[in-house]
Amino acid sequence: MQLIIDQFVSALLEYGEFEEIDRAYLTNKVLGILGRDEYPEAQEINKEVPTWTGDLTEFLVLLDRLAEDAVSRDVIPDSQNMKDRLTGQLVDIMTLSPSAINKKFWSMYEDSPRKATDFFYKWSQLTNYIKTREVAKSPNFLYESPYGPLEITINLSKPEKTTAEIIAEKSAPKVNYPNNFLCVENEGYLGRENYPARSQHRLIRFPLGEQEWALQYSPYAYYNEHCIFLNTSIVPMSVSKESFKRLVEIVSVFPDYFVGSNADLPIVGGSILSHDHYQAGRHTFAMETAPVRESFELIGFPKVEAGIVDWPMSVIRLVSEDKKQLVEAADKVFRSWKEYSDEKVDIIAYTGNTRHHTVTPIARKMNGNYCLDIVLRDNHTSDEHPEGVFHPHRKWHHIKQENIGLIEVMGLAVLPARLAKELAEVEGYLLNQSHDIAQYHREWAEEIKEKHQVTLENCHEIVQNEVGKVFLEVLKDAGVYKDTNEGQEAFRRFVAQL
Template identity: 35%
Template sequence: MDFKILAKKFAFYAYYHLNCNSYDRIYFENILLSLFHEEIPTNEEINLEEIKKMNVPDTLIEELYTLLKKKDESFATKIMGILTKSPSEVISQFEKSAKEINTDVALEDFYNLQIKNYYIRKNEIDKNIVWSCKYEYPLEITINLSRPEKDNKEIKKNTIQKEEIYPHCALCKENIGYAGNFLSSPRQNLRVIPLLLNNEKWFMQFSPYCYYPQHIIVINEKHTPMCINKNTFIRLCDFVDKFPLYFLGSNSDLPIVGGSILNHEHYQGGKHCMPLMKSKVKYEIFANKQFTINYIDWYNSVLSVESENRMILIEIMNHILLTWENYDDKDINIISHTKNIRHNTITPIVFKDKNRYKSYLILRNNRCNEQYPFGIFHAHPEYHFIKKEGIGLMESMGFFVLPGRLKKQMENIVDFFRQDKTLETFLSEHPDMYSFKVFLKDLMSRYSKNIDTEILKNVLKVRVEKICRNILLNTAVFPNTEEGKEHAFAFFKCLKFNE
């Protein structure tokens, strides 16, 4: 194997998998030869059947790393960017399919292109640990091995990021084709599709972390902060009108109860049926011929609004938002403002069921107090060793994305139970496990060191599930108790639908 052969293989990969014709193939081979400092192509035959069968380019990228004698991700991404049609050609192809077939097929093809061109690293994503479970309601849990973990302090710091950083943030359109630097990942193979939402310029791309298949991110062309208002609801409805098989939701616009990027307005969605979308109604707040408002049977505090009329839906959603933004109930720690600082916000989600619009409004409050300095309605400190990041859109809907470090940490615990070591020795050997101390002490009090490994693994899994459930209960502004129910009803009364 040499660079000449690899250039030929990559060119044929593009020919079979990236919508190239035979002219493009010659062109790509020559471009790659020059990139590899070679002058003439190889005469050697290569196994075309093998390349034809490839679902992803990972084998070729491994061959590249072997020849380079190092893992140069930036160089690999650059090659895949060269082999991918230009941003405008990808957009034209998308628009053609959307017009001639439908938007669903167009999105599916776009998604497959982003897998084939190594933007979505399918092989890596398939290594994530994924499972579902059911307590009062279903939950889905994934230990994501590729996404970096961010805590709330870091997220706050990012909102005051300096202007001169290029690209401003990971979502700005200037990432398209960018080689990356110490702060941002190489994105030569990123392609996006422009969208008009609420008559403003937005665009969409797939998430490289791909929490579930076709995990889409919808991004404002302007680098402008997250903001939940009536325009948000209009844009969400515009999106589901264009892509009726997808849901779209927004993280809230405040730290602690929002997502990891607050400084650039964006939404997330997909075709996946999230656990919350399988929930049932706990109580009908109001219904007439035009719309229905329900209180949802769920871990945290969620209202749903349904209507066939999108104007009515948007007005009702906005009315609930505005009422909630100024709502106080000191007995259960809900204080909407501290001086001029707002604490109340919502996490909205919209999807369509045939002609009917369905929406969820998850009520949120980001206040902190002495007892809960990280957030009263945030994961309480005893659970931070599992998840300390903000409980955003995904988790609120029952879809937990846990940090990749947990895989190794769970393996460490299994090893600890196999070894004859004291807890102190184990912790001194694994400083990152200090936050697990209380958890480990509790495990040791219940299980002996000779516990069967498979049984222990299952115990750990169930413990993680229960913590995820408890974290969601922590985020409920109206506790899931009889008393909490009365407080929720006091809020529904303030909505004045029955007057």
């Protein structure tokens, strides 16, 4: 442990804004967090410590060893949440204060927005706020669909809780601080048994209209530089003209990122509807590269190009160099869609006073212009589809039954962790090997058997391809206007009344 502590302190000296004179101070900070009253084996601090030559992976291994030491001495319980709490405290030793990291970010921003975000992204990885190793464990593959390459990821990055941890969470006293997982009170929060550690968490603040907003990265990223923009005040999520304006302004400030809002209604909405926020990142999704199928003119908006995107969900693309006209055009589409019904194709705007229509808007810079993709959403239910008419239908629930949110809308499936093991059992079933296939996969597996000559060499690829096909069907289910003659004619009726 003496060697590990010495190496970790050397890493703090290299990565943080410290000098060699700080070694004893840093060592004592580490000892305090580890619950050690003295240096291991009561030896003096060795001035001839090993030279720190490690990379991020080696740094994370040192963190693991320090956490294991604390567990072995009963300083902390053996739970992932409490290990994260301790390692968060350790890296927080070198983490700049919120004010200092903001000064550094905006100083770099004067050179270029890319330089500033590169710094903050790498820092969030270095401090283990972004769980790079956990994210890397998630299987990822592509499905070449008729609409472009759909991305599939099985989300293993969030740690699976043990039964003991779940019981402990349920029995823990209720605490209303922080208010939610997004609010600014998370910045530097130590964490507790039933709440994630955020000691090293930092936010980049900036004005957005008359409000203050903030940038943070997602700890369990689904794609490159997955980040979140959030209102620093706790305001319920909503989609409005102001949303379109904010999205366009954000891509003005951060031109390398797309930014989008989840829809603001249940079934089609995001996971945290209580706090206004957007998701963003430096990633090219298949929907972005999908072409416009049909162009049309929006009367009153001569500077806006408009068209229907060739995509399984129902998307209107608006492009302009004029931000004001673009926002006004998006608002026109949104206001019209909120009130629009077409019962011939089961599109129902209201049931009584309950609204069913909203949109999922996504903004980005494109060849010097501003682009807003407006995805039409409808959350009404029926006897046949009680979870939602435009929600993944029950036939596909063995693969995907959660809401289709912003990320999936753009062509990236985030599938549940259970599938990592379950798909391996499906492969065993297809190969007539020993297996424990879930009952709800059997009908699907039989269909695969009928369609393919499955061999040991091609089985894995076939199963991945079939998962991709299911995701495509899920997107089609969520599309309010189907890619059929009847569906596209109905889409044209909506466009015509615009």
